[in-house]
Amino acid sequence: MTRLAKPKVGYTRRSMLKAGGAALAASSLPAPMLWAQDTADIVLRQFGTGVSNLNDVANKVKEDLGFTLEMTALDSDSVTQRAATQPDSFDIADIEYWICKKVWPTGNLQAMDTSRIANYDKIVGIFRDGKLTPDSEIAQGTAPHSVGFVDGPGGTSFASGETGWMTLIPTIYNADTLGIRPDLIGRPIESWTELLNPEFRGKASILDISSIGIMDMAMVCEAMGEITYGDKGNMTRDEIDATFAIFTEAKRAGQFRAFWKTFDESVNLMASGEVVIQSMWSPAITAVKSRGIPCVYQPLKEGYRSWGGGIGLSNSLSGMELDAAYDYINWYLSGWVGGYLMRQGYYSAVPETSKDFMSENEWGYWFEGKEATDIITSPTGDTLAQAGEVRDGGSFQDRMGAVACWNAVMDENQYMVRKWNEFIAA
Amino acid sequence: MSRHRHLIGWVQAAPLAAILLAFLVAPIVMIVIVSFWGATEFSIYPAFKFDNYEFLFGSSVTYRVFGATLKYALITWALTLVIGFTVAYFLAFHVRSLTMQIALFLVCTIPFWTSNIIRMISWIPFLGRNGIANQTLISWGVIDEPLDWLLYSDFSVILAFVHLYTLFMVVPIFNTMMRIDKSLLEAARDAGASGVQTLVHVIIPLTKPGIMIGTIFVVTLVMGDFITVRFMSGSQRANVGRLISNDIALLQYPSAAATAVVLLCTVLIVIAILLRFVNIRKEL
The missing domain is CATH 3.40.190.10 (Periplasmic binding protein-like II)
Structure with a gap:
């Protein structure tokens, strides 16, 4: 106890640690910079479940699009609650389709104009008419296409077919077993x-x-x-x-x-x-x-139990922020994120754009169900499969079909x- | 003058009163109020209805879960009491030097240098089907097949509780034992009492307040716990805390609040009964 009372002379180990910690904090949290362009001032707040709320995505957005994407990861119960009760706390909601069914009636999300989505035509059928191929059967449960469209910008009930106004832009999905x-x-x-x-x-x-x-x-x-x-x-x-x-x-x-x-x-x-x-x-x-x-x-x-998630826009988004959000969505579907997600074993809503961001070996293994010709690694560098191995369940069509x-x-x-x-x- | 003193007394009590009011009374009042509210799937709305309580008292699950909670509390209490009393007795009466007593007492607290959760989770690989305990027993030839009931069972839950909470029994009992006048023990011995007679007629009665404080600690901790039961039973067992945490996870706050109110009342009744046996205030 007496030791604490001693006067501190010079640098103690503790004070060095403190100073070091402060320096670290200062270098990793730089003061906000002032930008000349307007887009750089835009901050979009996205929240969702942990699956697709990845820091790598936020970093890439800053690099490619210039604005800041703030991400918050929550569990699906909290996501539902927040989307339903705190519409002003987010700009972009990254939610699952069944959550959309619960949350859409509250009017906190706005429908998206599909004519502003460049790759809309390339989105897989599951999210548009519910069918992977023209002759596939529609599965039970909250199928994404059944809650994917509304009649117009202000629509509060779901439409039965493609209307040009989408509730969520699909981003990630998979088949579980x-x-x-x-x-x-x-x-x-x-x-x-x-x-x-x-x-x-x-x-x-x-x-x-x-x-x-x-x-x-x-x-x-x-x-x-x-x-x-x-x-x-x-x-x-x-x-x-x-x-x-x-x-x-x-x-x-x-x-x-x-x-x-x-x-x-x-x-x-x-x-x-x-x-x-x-x-x-x-x-x-x-x-x-x-x-x-x-x-x-x-x-x-x-068969499989499947799930899918997508991006929804807060009803309070407008003007430049809304434009930025559309840029973000178009960027999301343009392939980089899709490739990132597909290399983890998920699927992208527009697989063909993701192909450019994957090696032939990766595309063959993850999407086509082919034998790996070389080691398959995750985006973070872990080895997931050796040459000669095949993905459980096979190709995209085999699994999602x-x-x-x-x-x-x-x-x-x-x-x-x-x-x-x-x-x-x- | 007396009025003046009266005022000073109130002022002196005010800070604590304000803190208790803001952080204890107000939240409890909130919980009681919300327990009468209604809930939809993603929101709660003010109302005054008894639905939550009706459902609670109308479900056989509630009674089973309260039964399980009391069972955990009772068994844990008995085990921690025996172990805690023995340890405290050893520290207080067998260890002679004060330095040694303090040193050994600090040794007892070593497990508390890590987090509660880590202490609990570290049992899981130890008790598992291919864990150290089973492998050791098999290599000794005591058993042929791994014992499944070591983990994810009532056994593992109670083991974790005892491990986590025994110290809460040791500390207050040790504290009261240290204050027993040693000349009383000498008197008992001079009067011809055996070791056991001294223990039963002198030490235990004088240690009662410590036992009671330890009991209150252990009982309230066990009855309010949910994470130990979840981890150590692999989500297979439930106590009241888990009912509440499930409700909260599913955004059913009013129902969770109603369960919390009933749990609070149960714990208060238990403590009231305990206080009938010993007047703690007299001993503090």
Whole structure:
């Protein structure tokens, strides 16, 4: 205690550290510069889920377009809340389509004029008429095209076809399925029913995020032939009850090792071998693999559960900011971001522009489902696949063509949420 | 003069009163008010209705979860009491020199130099199916198959609670034990009491206030926890804290507030019962 009372003479280690820290802070946070051009003064505030809120994107925007993009990453519940209740806190909302369904009626977002979107015609069919190819079937749930258009600039209800006024400009999407540990299972897995197979008692997991977890549950129950849903994305109370009854029974029988809520948890469960089959997200598979542990994003015969996100504009955007936002959207679809996202295993809304920003090997592996001819690395430099490996699930058409349902928000959402709470406590 | 003193008393109490009012009373009042509000999927609106409470008391899940919460509190309390009392007893009566007592007491606090969450999460690789505990037991030949119940079970939850909160029992018990007049123990010995008799008839009664303070710490901490239960049970078990945190995540603030009010009342009742046994104020 007496030591503290000593007068400080010269430089102590502590004061050096302080000074060093201050110098560091000063160099990494330079004083705002004054720019001659107007665009440089523009700051667009974007918020969204972590998937596509990447600092690399903000840096590239500054470089290519000159204005500043401020990014805030939140979880999907907070994103919904903010888009619905704080319209002045953002300029650009990077949200999922099911969130759009919830938020659009509040009038906080403005429709976008597709004639100002240069690559509009090249956006894949899923986001326009709902069909990947002219003869593909439209999946259940909140399919992006069903909430993608409104009748006019001020429209508050969704239109049934392409109207020239888009709610969200699609940016990122993917097809999700179950992740497995092939080395610990040792036999082929082909169906969603395997999640509840007693063979994996105590070694299965599902995610503890109600809006997505319920869809995975529905895929399983339907595959088992126990329940036939009118629409998995919009269940009736009876369907919800029946689904939870099946899963509660399985939970009480000890089927599940754990439930996961965050990305890291799902990676650790799989990597440690606590779990051999579980709902998982694509980058989590990559994270397990990068530790040298075999992990497969298993394509299943019943199809994929898919999700998609897009950019929406705040209703309060106007004038130069609005022009800048359109520039941003056009830039977003022009390929650089698409290439960046596709090299992580996601898909871009305009794949053909992304091709220019990927090597032939990368394009072949990620999009066409071809064998890698060389090492595949992520945008951050981690090795994801060796030469000769093929992407789980194959090509874009194979994967996105086999979507069984989209992430959705149900009319009975509140009821479902309460049931979910009961399931966790059961 | 007396009026003047009266005024000074009020002024002296004012800063604390203001802080408590702003940071304790006002938030609780807010929570109580919001618990009567209504909620849509993404917003809450002022109302005065009993829906939240009706749903809460009408659901069997509530009773099960409150039961689980009390169970965790009771088992954790019993274990921390036995361990905490033993440690405090050792420190207070077996260690003779004051320096040594302080040194050993500080050793007890070492785990608290890291964060709560890290201490908890570090159990996960230890207890896992391929964790150190299972591998050691298998190599010793004690078991053939890994024990699954070591992790993601009530066992792991309570283990983490005991690990996290035993110190809260040690400190107050040690504190009261240090203030026991040593001549009382000598008197007991001179009067022919055995070690056990001294413990039961002299030390335990004199340590009661410390035990009670420790009990209040442990019980309130365990009943208010949600993160330990979530991590250590792999989201498979629920206590009241988890119900509240789930509601908040789903933007159901009024429902969360109602649950919080019921939890608060439960904890207050528990503490009121505890205070019937020992008058802490007399001992402080």
